[in-house]
Structure formats: C-alpha cells, structure tokens
Amino acid sequence: MNFRGRNWFVAALLLLLIAATAWALSNKPPQAADFTFVNNTEIRSIDPALALGQPEGRVIMGLFEGLTNWDPKDLHTIPGVAERWEISPDQRTYTFHLRDNAKWSDGSPVVAGDFVWQWRHMLDPLYATEYTYQHWYLENGERYTSKQFGPGDPVEIELHQRPDGALPFARGKVLHGKLIAFIAAPAPNSSASLPPSENAPPQPSATDKKDEPIYLIEIGGHLRAFQTVVDRDLPKWSLPPWAAAAIKDALEKSSTADSKDKTDAIPPAPQIEPSKNVLLDFSEVGVKEIDDHTLQIHLKAATPYYLQLVGFYPLAPTNPRCVETYGYPGWTKPEHAVTNGPFKLDSRVVRSRLRMVKNDQYWNAANVRLNSIDVFPIESSATALNMYLNGEVDWIPLAPNTAVPELLAQKRTDFKHTPEYTTDFYRLNCTRPPLDNKLVRQALAMALDKQQIVDAVVRGGEVIARSCVPPGLPGYESAMCSEYNPQRARELLAQAGYPNGKGFRKLELIYNTDELNQNIAEVMQAQWKENLGIDVGLQNMEWNAWLSASANMEYDVCRGGWIGDYLDPNTFLDMFVTDGGNNQTGWSNKKYDQLIDDSRREGDPAKRMKILHDAEAILMDELPIVPIYYRVSRNMIRPYVHGFYPTLLDLHPLDTIWIDEAEKQQFKDHGGRG
Amino acid sequence: MIWFLLRRLLWMIGTLWAVFTVTFFLMHAVPGGPFSSERQPPIGIKRAIEARYNLDLPVWQQYLLELEKYLHGDFGLSFKMGDFSVREVIAAGLPVSATLGVLALAFALTLGLTAGIVSAVRRGGLLDFSLMSLATIGIAVPNFVVAGLLIILFVFIWPVFPAGGWGTPMQLVLPAVCLGATFAAEIARLVRTGMLDVLNQDYIRTAYAKGLMTRAVVLHHAMKGAILPVVSFLGPAVAGILTGSVVIEYVFAIPGLGYHFVQSATQRDYTVAMGLVMLYTVLLYTMNTVVDVAYTVLDPRVKLN
Numbered sequence: 015m016n017f018r019g020r021n022w023f024v025a026a027l028l029l030l031l032i033a034a035t036a037w038a039l040s041n042k043p044p045q046a047a048d049f050t051f052v053n054n055t056e057i058r059s060i061d062p063a064l065a066l067g068q069p070e071g072r073v074i075m076g077l078f079e080g081l082t083n084w085d086p087k088d089l090h091t092i093p094g095v096a097e098r099w100e101i102s103p104d105q106r107t108y109t110f111h112l113r114d115n116a117k118w119s120d121g122s123p124v125v126a127g128d129f130v131w132q133w134r135h136m137l138d139p140l141y142a143t144e145y146t147y148q149h150w151y152l153e154n155g156e157r158y159t160s161k162q163f164g165p166g167d168p169v170e171i172e173l174h175q176r177p178d179g180a181l182p183f184a185r186g187k188v189l190h191g192k193l194i195a196f197i198a199a200p201a202p203n204s205s206a207s208l209p210p211s212e213n214a215p216p217q218p219s220a221t222d223k224k225d226e227p228i229y230l231i232e233i234g235g236h237l238r239a240f241q242t243v244v245d246r247d248l249p250k251w252s253l254p255p256w257a258a259a260a261i262k263d264a265l266e267k268s269s270t271a272d273s274k275d276k277t278d279a280i281p282p283a284p285q286i287e288p289s290k291n292v293l294l295d296f297s298e299v300g301v302k303e304i305d306d307h308t309l310q311i312h313l314k315a316a317t318p319y320y321l322q323l324v325g326f327y328p329l330a331p332t333n334p335r336c337v338e339t340y341g342y343p344g345w346t347k348p349e350h351a352v353t354n355g356p357f358k359l360d361s362r363v364v365r366s367r368l369r370m371v372k373n374d375q376y377w378n379a380a381n382v383r384l385n386s387i388d389v390f391p392i393e394s395s396a397t398a399l400n401m402y403l404n405g406e407v408d409w410i411p412l413a414p415n416t417a418v419p420e421l422l423a424q425k426r427t428d429f430k431h432t433p434e435y436t437t438d439f440y441r442l443n444c445t446r447p448p449l450d451n452k453l454v455r456q457a458l459a460m461a462l463d464k465q466q467i468v469d470a471v472v473r474g475g476e477v478i479a480r481s482c483v484p485p486g487l488p489g490y491e492s493a494m495c496s497e498y499n500p501q502r503a504r505e506l507l508a509q510a511g512y513p514n515g516k517g518f519r520k521l522e523l524i525y526n527t528d529e530l531n532q533n534i535a536e537v538m539q540a541q542w543k544e545n546l547g548i549d550v551g552l553q554n555m556e557w558n559a560w561l562s563a564s565a566n567m568e569y570d571v572c573r574g575g576w577i578g579d580y581l582d583p584n585t586f587l588d589m590f591v592t593d594g595g596n597n598q599t600g601w602s603n604k605k606y607d608q609l610i611d612d613s614r615r616e617g618d619p620a621k622r623m624k625i626l627h628d629a630e631a632i633l634m635d636e637l638p639i640v641p642i643y644y645r646v647s648r649n650m651i652r653p654y655v656h657g658f659y660p661t662l663l664d665l666h667p668l669d670t671i672w673i674d675e676a677e678k679q680q681f682k683d684h685g686g687r688g
Numbered sequence: 689m690i691w692f693l694l695r696r697l698l699w700m701i702g703t704l705w706a707v708f709t710v711t712f713f714l715m716h717a718v719p720g721g722p723f724s725s726e727r728q729p730p731i732g733i734k735r736a737i738e739a740r741y742n743l744d745l746p747v748w749q750q751y752l753l754e755l756e757k758y759l760h761g762d763f764g765l766s767f768k769m770g771d772f773s774v775r776e777v778i779a780a781g782l783p784v785s786a787t788l789g790v791l792a793l794a795f796a797l798t799l800g801l802t803a804g805i806v807s808a809v810r811r812g813g814l815l816d817f818s819l820m821s822l823a824t825i826g827i828a829v830p831n832f833v834v835a836g837l838l839i840i841l842f843v844f845i846w847p848v849f850p851a852g853g854w855g856t857p858m859q860l861v862l863p864a865v866c867l868g869a870t871f872a873a874e875i876a877r878l879v880r881t882g883m884l885d886v887l888n889q890d891y892i893r894t895a896y897a898k899g900l901m902t903r904a905v906v907l908h909h910a911m912k913g914a915i916l917p918v919v920s921f922l923g924p925a926v927a928g929i930l931t932g933s934v935v936i937e938y939v940f941a942i943p944g945l946g947y948h949f950v951q952s953a954t955q956r957d958y959t960v961a962m963g964l965v966m967l968y969t970v971l972l973y974t975m976n977t978v979v980d981v982a983y984t985v986l987d988p989r990v991k992l993n
Contacts, residue, residue, distance in 0.1 A: 034790040059770045142736040144729045160732045346771040364772050364780050366854055366943035392941040400851035404843055558720025595728035
C-alpha cells in the first residue's frame, strides 16, 4: 500500500464521518410538544376509512371528529359535529343536525354532504376497507358494496372520464339508469357461451377469473351496455367476442318478458362501453343530505348502539375537496391534510414521530388546552417503558406484560390498571372429533383452573372469565359457564365415552409465539393431563401463520381473543353466528343465530339485553370457546396529565387532556424520571 | 478495469432478477398476507380489498405485474403504512441507518485497529490477553445484550443518555456503540492475526535491521499487509451496517432500514420487504465490488480478472 492510497482511504472515511455527524446534528429536533405518548405501531393511515385498531384510533380521534363524540370518562355518546339529533319511533331513522360552526382546518364548514361523500367512498367496492361493514347498518349499504341488484333496480354507472372541471382525483362521471339485464360472461374454459342469467348478482371469484359481465341499462329512454374495466386494462380493452350474441339473446328475452306482443320490435343492440363500475344507485342507500346542516340516516334495522357507532373513529368524515385534489396518499401529507378534529397534522416522519398541533378552526377550540402532541410509533413495549421511566414520554398505553407484576408490586399510582372490554379465550374446533361433542368441550372447560393461570402465570391482576362478554356494562348480565370442577369434568368425559381419557386422541393446541401465551398453554396442557388424563401437543406459530391457521380452522385448540369495538354485548356475540368471519370454530347453532337476529329487531333495550343474555347462555353451554380471563389495561401516565380516564374500551379522546404546568415543573425538579 | 466493472454490472442485473424472484415466491409461500388480521372483515370486503392489490390473482401473475412495475421504477405503496410509498420509506430510513452505521464504523475501526495492533505488538502479554478476551466476548455476546447492559448503565444507573428515539446527537451514542462493538471485536482479531502474520516476514526483519523504530515498522510497513483481511471483512460489513442493524434499531426505536426490514417481514408488508431486499442486494454487491477494487489499490499482488 502506498501512502497516497492509505491517506485517501482514511481521508474519505473521515469526510464521511464528518458529513454524517453534521447531517445528524443539522436535523434539529423540534421543540418538545406539550404532550407526548407512545403509539404501539406505525399507523396504517391517518385516513379514518383505513383505520385498523387502537393505534390508528388514538391519532384519528385527535385529527377528526364524527357526528357524535365519546365522553372521555365513560364513553357515553355526546354531541360531535352533530349538535342534536332526532330518532324516529321505530329507531330506524336518525336525523342529525350539524352545528353551524363545525369547520375544517382550512376554514370551510363541515357539511352533511361531506359525510355522504365519505360514507359512499367507504361503501364503494373499489375502496372498501376493513370497517366498511360498519356502514352496512344503513339501508342497502351492503347491497351497494356487494353489487346486489337485479333487473329493474336503479343503478349508477361510473365512467373512466371525469366530469368537466372536476378535481384531479374526483370520481368519474356518474350516469343513472335502470338495469334491464345482467349478462354474465361465459366460464373461461368453455367456449360455448352460457345462457345469460338475469337474476344472479355477479359473484367475484378468487380462483377463476372470467370476463366481467355486461350490464344492459336504460338511461333516459336509451338502451346502453357497459362492461367494467379496471383503469390498468383500459388501454387494451376490446369488445369481448361473446358479447354480441349474448346481448342479442338477452334483448330478445327481455322484450318478450316485457310485453306479450310479439310484434314489438327488438331494440337494436347497443355498443358496449367500458365503465369503471356499475353499482346500485347510491340514492337507495340510507344516508341523505337534507341540507348542508341536516343529515338523515335510515337503518336496515333498529340498532340501539348506532349513536355510539357514528362516533367511532373509522366513521369520521374526510374533506372531499382535499382528497379529490391530492388523491391518496398525497392528501395525508402534513402539507395537504385537512382535518375537522381538535388537532391538525403538523409533521410526520415514518416510524419516528407524528406531530399534531391545535386546530384553531375547531368549533370547540376554546376548550382544547394542548397546543401540540407528539406521537412516537414504537413497536417494542420494553423500549417504550424505558422511555417512560426515563421521563421522555408522558403516556405509554401498553406496559410490557413481563413488567406488570413488578409495577403492581411497587404500587405505582401512575400505572392505570383497569378492566377492559376484552376477553382472552381458546377456540375449540367443533368440526373435528372428539371436539364436535359438547360434553367433551364442557369437560375441557371445566378441567381448567383459570385462577391458577391468572395468579401464577399472567400475574397482571386479570380476572378469570366464565363468559364471552366481559362484565362492566350497565344493563347487561353476562351468562356464565360452569366453574372449575375437575370431578365433574371427568364424569362428563366418561359420559362422552372417554373414561379417564382412554381412547382420547392427542389434541394439537396452537398459539402465536409469545412468552406469556406459551406459559399459559403449558399450564393448560398440564391441567388437562392431570384432571382428564388427555394429552395435548403445543405448537407456537408466527403471528400470520397463527392467524391463517385459525381462520382456516387448521387446529384443535387455538388461542384467541376479542377487543370490543363498541360498548354493547353484540360486539362479542355476533362473532359466533353460523359462518361468521370471526367465528372460526365451525360451531353453528340455529337457535343462537335466531336470537342474535331477534336482538337486532328488538327496540326495547331491556328486552334486547335479555335476548342477548339468552344467546350467550347457549354459547356458554355449548362452549365452542373456553373463556380464560378478561384483560386489564396497562396504561402508564404521568400524574401531571389531567383529563385522562380509564375506560372499558381503553380509548382516550385527546381533546380533554391537559397538563398542569406547576405539577410538571415539580416533577422535573425532582429529576423528571422514575 | 472498465471491463471488469461492466461485467460486474451485468452480473448485478442478473443477481437482482434472481433475488427478486426468489424473494417474491418465498414471501408469498409463507402463510398470511398483509391483510390477514385477528378481525376478519366480511368475505366480500376482504375480496374487494385483495382485488385492489391484485392479491386475488394467481401468484405467477402477481409476480409478472410486480416485475413490470419494478422495471418501470415503481416500487409501490407500503401495504402496512399506506400513507407512504416504498421510496419514501427508504428515503427516510437510509440516511438514518447510514448515519448510525458510519458512526458505528468509525468507532469500530478506531477501537478495533488500535486493539489489534497493540495486541499483536504486545503478543502474549497481559494486555494482549485482556484485549483478546474482551474481543472474544464482544463477538460472542449478541448486541441486544450489550444494548441492555448499556441501557441499565447509562440510562438508569448513570442517566446521561436517552433510552431511545431519534433526532438529537445524544440519541446516537448508545446505539452507535452497541452496533460498533461486535465489529470492533471482529476487526481487532483480524488485525491481530494479520499483524502477527506480517511481523514474522523477512521484510519486517529487514526493516528492523535497518534500524527503524517499532512504531515506524508497525504503522508503515506491517500495516499494509495486516489490513487486507480487514478490508475484505469491511465490504459486507459496511453493507450490513448501512442497511441497519435489525436488533439495535428495534431496541432503541430508531427509524432506520433495519427496523423497517423486520417489521415488513413480520407484518407481510410485501412491497416494503421487497424494496429493502433489493436495496440490500445492490449495496452488498456494490460493496463487494468496491472491496475487489480496493484490493488492487492496496495489494499489488492482486489483479482484477
């Protein structure tokens, strides 16, 4: 090596080092926010429609506001954008009166049309999201998303071209008409064209991709034909070869059906036009803008918790002008985002920090006391706890469960440890023998000493669960399953034909990889062995593998849990209706389905709760799930933070939070840590 | 030289394609997807969501579509952080990981070279023994243990550094040290071995015979040969350090590429995971090429072939 070579090497390295350090130092951290908290993960989006869970909720509840709000103390419904409302006697029509001074952060008023726009957007199958089904409570909401319509129904056709003068990301031009006929494409493998079925709605199929169907639609007295084409395929779209014959066929059929008069001329076959989508006409869906400040909602059935639901963060509106100007994800950038909540988006660095600042345009801004909030998306709960203990953040919503016994032992007053509307349970696969036998399931449940699991393993002050719906909601009494009784459990198992576990096959228990889950599973394994003499194999699985094994019912016993979406037993109980997406046990009970259905029709709250209780009693007798314990929250929050209350859903609106500066200073003077 | 680089470039394109293909099919072979969740939406909605991202198509069709997008330089939006594109995620993460990496590398080189040379010169002494024991421990102990120890020491017992986060220079120190420690240990051992090898050579004896000081012999003559193993180690190490240390970034909540990498893999964020794998491939390939070129500069015995 010559000197020049080495010097060059060293010099380059030094230069790089200086540059890197300079870059690091030049990124001056923004001034500390009034209030800082750790969010468990980077949120999927600030778009309410795309919300998934609590992390999104914490941010979206700060940035947006729905028709109603949830009281920070007990989450009862309080006015939001709507200052008052009327409910029809049959509880199916809600008229919301929007306040005059509700404004977007750009100063424009929040109007009824903004809600209609957002809800239609969420219901549109092209933009459907995880929480779209919350709008299926609306009359015809589900039909709109699922394209359930037949000949004679009013339909709307969205074209690819935008109306003149529309914003760059606005919806395509929309035509309204009446569906004359629906012509399904022939199956991809058969060359012969199938007879067009007129009543069957198009069935989107995951496996066999066939051509999009053709819709014959009458628009303003003219017959037109449309085929749906996705944007990407538009340039290479051409008339499908099977179309001409199929249309002719359909026209003949419909004209003969229309009139017995055979002399009636069959109308000429129209040209097929490409369309972005053909949907049920949105005017059929139960949400109407009466005027700028009046929104009328018509529900499919009386839904006693609907007022609470419209305050749920995924149902908050977005600003149509903003979204249509910048599109997604452009509009979510801090420089573009327009919000209507107590706060607005100031800056955001992915997986690093999200800064919200007070929204001066918010109608209740006078009562919002925080000027800025920093949200740190930190995945590791141990790191979050370190930062909290070191005085770097004011609130962590989830202390690591391994630290909970220690935190409890220290009797820390800043550790908020309160019941949650959450149940942890194990699913039993009711399609696999011997678990298809109710007696076996009852025996398994009764042979578990849950108190031991909670006291010796979980050790976080959880309460053992004997019901699916957690207690704590006024007006509802949970139906309980039997208590721990190993003697009775053995008898039941013998009754089922397995005395002392003889002849009982080995069960496979799966859980997602986690120390706590493993410890619980090991105790269950030991208890079942000891009390029933049966063998259980444990298998831990990576999160996604566990999810898909559960969804596909590839298990005997599977860890599960449910966090209530809203404060009503229905959020737990409608999970177990036959073939429900979250049932995942194969369990089916006609009477149960009927009761859940009845509860949707029952207008009297007390009677409805009784019906739900009866349904839960069936569930707790049949036991497709074995409840283990109800979860408790694990918030840690500084004593100088006020306006923060324990709630069953562990949701905490940010607008009521305030900091006592004197107390904060005092805390800082004492080292600012601990 | 030009031909060598051109050939390498061609090979890189082939490698990228192969890595893309293998990664794509491996990713889609593991169970679950970006939209699997504990809460299953109604089946119609799930289908609509999957159709929007082409996840309803057969895997090979998805592969062709993705490949086409990549050829057009479109890396897509993150599945799990939809407000950001893969480009934005990388643009935000790379400088963070690079800064941390360069600091860690500087720390590792300073400590590693010094310790290695001292050990070699004081061979068999107490200093050699203690330094090499430390280095062995440094290699053997995983860096999250080092991180845990340092956090207990410098965050809780003697509170000088913050526990995590990104933005201030103080937040850089602990992660850089943790990240650099293992590399420092590796470098120390490599330098010591290389140095001992060289110190026994005839030309070193000649240098001594000419009456040169130990310092001059070691730094000017022996270093040349001793540093070669370090250079070949540094190539992949730099690539690894630049794309971030997975564990360190997780423990200190640093928004670098390593953090994104782990999360994208566990959350099935196909687009981000693919983007990072491709970036890593490019970096690794480039660094290896740079090492090969550096060899010819540093060691005249090596010729590019």
